[in-house]
Amino acid sequence: MLFNSPEFVVFFLLVYCLYLGLSFRLQNYMLLVVSYIFYGWWDARFLFLVALSTTIDFWVGLMIENGRLQLRQWLMPAAFFVLSAVIFLGLDWTGLPALGSGYPDLGRLLNIRMLALSLAGSVAFVVLISAVFSTLSRMKDEGRRRFRCLHVSLITQLGLLAVFKYFNFFVDSLSAALAGVGIESSPLHLNIVLPVGISFYTFQSLSYTIDIYRRQFKPTDRFSDFALFVAYFPQLQAGPIERGRHIIPQLARPRTLTIEQTSRGLYLIVLGFFKKVAIADGVSPVVDHIFGSSGRVTWIDVVAASALFAVQIYCDFSGYTDIARGISKMLGINMIVNFNQPYFATNPQDFWRRWHISLSTWLRDYLYVPLGGNQGGLAFICRNLMITMMLGGLWHGASWNFVLWGFYQGAALCVYRIWSEYRGKPAPVVGSELGLSSGHIARRLLASAGFLIVVCYGWLLFRAHSFAQIVNFTSLLISDFGDLDYGGRAPRLSALFGMALLVAMEIVQYWKSDPCFYQRFPVPIRGFLIAAMIAITLMGMSNEPAQFIYFQF
Numbered sequence: 001m002l003f004n005s006p007e008f009v010v011f012f013l014l015v016y017c018l019y020l021g022l023s024f025r026l027q028n029y030m031l032l033v034v035s036y037i038f039y040g041w042w043d044a045r046f047l048f049l050v051a052l053s054t055t056i057d058f059w060v061g062l063m064i065e066n067g068r069l070q071l072r073q074w075l076m077p078a079a080f081f082v083l084s085a086v087i088f089l090g091l092d093w094t095g096l097p098a099l100g101s102g103y104p105d106l107g108r109l110l111n112i113r114m115l116a117l118s119l120a121g122s123v124a125f126v127v128l129i130s131a132v133f134s135t136l137s138r139m140k141d142e143g144r145r146r147f148r149c150l151h152v153s154l155i156t157q158l159g160l161l162a163v164f165k166y167f168n169f170f171v172d173s174l175s176a177a178l179a180g181v182g183i184e185s186s187p188l189h190l191n192i193v194l195p196v197g198i199s200f201y202t203f204q205s206l207s208y209t210i211d212i213y214r215r216q217f218k219p220t221d222r223f224s225d226f227a228l229f230v231a232y233f234p235q236l237q238a239g240p241i242e243r244g245r246h247i248i249p250q251l252a253r254p255r256t257l258t259i260e261q262t263s264r265g266l267y268l269i270v271l272g273f274f275k276k277v278a279i280a281d282g283v284s285p286v287v288d289h290i291f292g293s294s295g296r297v298t299w300i301d302v303v304a305a306s307a308l309f310a311v312q313i314y315c316d317f318s319g320y321t322d323i324a325r326g327i328s329k330m331l332g333i334n335m336i337v338n339f340n341q342p343y344f345a346t347n348p349q350d351f352w353r354r355w356h357i358s359l360s361t362w363l364r365d366y367l368y369v370p371l372g373g374n375q376g377g378l379a380f381i382c383r384n385l386m387i388t389m390m391l392g393g394l395w396h397g398a399s400w401n402f403v404l405w406g407f408y409q410g411a412a413l414c415v416y417r418i419w420s421e422y423r424g425k426p427a428p429v430v431g432s433e434l435g436l437s438s439g440h441i442a443r444r445l446l447a448s449a450g451f452l453i454v455v456c457y458g459w460l461l462f463r464a465h466s467f468a469q470i471v472n473f474t475s476l477l478i479s480d481f482g483d484l485d486y487g488g489r490a491p492r493l494s495a496l497f498g499m500a501l502l503v504a505m506e507i508v509q510y511w512k513s514d515p516c517f518y519q520r521f522p523v524p525i526r527g528f529l530i531a532a533m534i535a536i537t538l539m540g541m542s543n544e545p546a547q548f549i550y551f552q553f
Helices: 006-020 024-040 044-066 071-090 112-137 142-180 198-213 223-231 244-251 259-291 299-330 348-352 357-371 378-396 400-423 438-463 467-479 493-512 523-542
Strands: none
Touching (some): 024 223, 044 071, 044 198, 044 223, 112 142, 142 198, 198 244, 259 299, 259 523, 299 467, 348 400, 357 378, 378 400, 400 438, 400 467, 438 467, 438 493, 493 523
16 A cells, blocks of 8 residues: 555545544554555565564563563563464455455455464464574573574564565676586576565664663553554554664653644655655656666766656655654654754765654664774775675665675765865764854755765766666767767656755745744745645646655665
8 A cells, every 4th residue: 555545545534534533552553454455456475574584583682681481461462463463364365356346255364274274373473483582591601592582583574675685686796607607507496585674674673672772761561562562553664663662661651733733744644755756756757767768878868867866766765754754743652753864964974864864873873883883904904894785785685786886885975984084174973063054054055966976976876777777878978978868758747846846945944944944934925835735746646656766665
């Protein structure tokens, strides 16, 4: 189910009306159920992976902290896991017709053999993992026990990614490497679909167990709260990657819905749809046409495609985040700000403090810092930066162009770090320069425009479908410089109007250093701004709807 679909509008209206009439505990149970419905609308079978991830890490968190599981802490997750296996794997969901198109085929839906296998397999798994935890609970060395328990979480979550996202990629890469030295192979491929959002919910669940291991957070003993934290529908499919210490306390206490919070949520939803429907979907055909072209491509084509993809991916991803945060605000739950005007960055470090903040801080806290972070010489720091960014690139997708994009980002960070060391100046903190003179703001905007060229070339690496295309487009940027024979399409009218309005809004927000700048406007101006966004969004309804880009990650 997509945010920009009629089904979701009906879904959320029903959820919100029901939510308003329930106590906060019933609200949590209801949100958990509808979150599973929301994800299962795509493919119910993959809800089993969400249930597996949830069950294991709930147990792991308690085992790390307490060294044992109480009966109620074991029983409910175990029953939930077995029931999930029976429902999501034992039933053949292809036997269900499309909504409103007929009756289900019960003979196909109720496959007795699959029901028996899923029940037996899930019970056997619960027995096996219980034996593992029983063994760990008898360990005398607390530090060693905590570390081994954390290994269970790491193996589970990274194992899911390895199988469902990276197995075929690594097999193909190994086969190609063997073929390069003259060794023929017949690689084994898994005929599986990449589950939507798997990179997000596995990283989110991992942050929970790692924080408990580091003694930065106490585990919850309410399984339903933790299950909702993992599966919370606004951010389940494409983030932000939340932390348990931020969301779970909000789930554990009653939530008061205020008019200000609701109005802010509605504004974020309108802003998100405006970015996605009017702008991202309006430039998508241009980008797809040039990157998918098999004919002649010129310098201006490559420049236009790279620049418009920078617009598309920002409006697509930040639009999704705005909608998710807006929905969550209307439910009384505050989510992390995931974007802070990234194209106003003046250097690579500044960019990664503004772009996909939940991922960049995750990589910093759980990868870069454990590698040694800034504690060492310049070569050691650069090594850590390169490893972190290349793995961050691989997180985005099982393809070498994502690894190359990560290498490019890591190299940019290293060059900036070396330059900063040479100059003897510490890297600036984001936002520290804001609120100064208009002349200073103008100089920073010029610096941002210059750095945006570096960012856009990075997006070329990200969007290209092969190394050959990267080489071809890069050579055109150099050898064909200045060729203005444009062979692409024009962006849709909604995208042109939308980009003009969005740029004006972002400049004002940057000038005021206030994401809620519009609230300071007089009511007529505020109403005109929101009406303009809605009108341009309605204009964009004729655009061909495209799936959110980050769903593939």
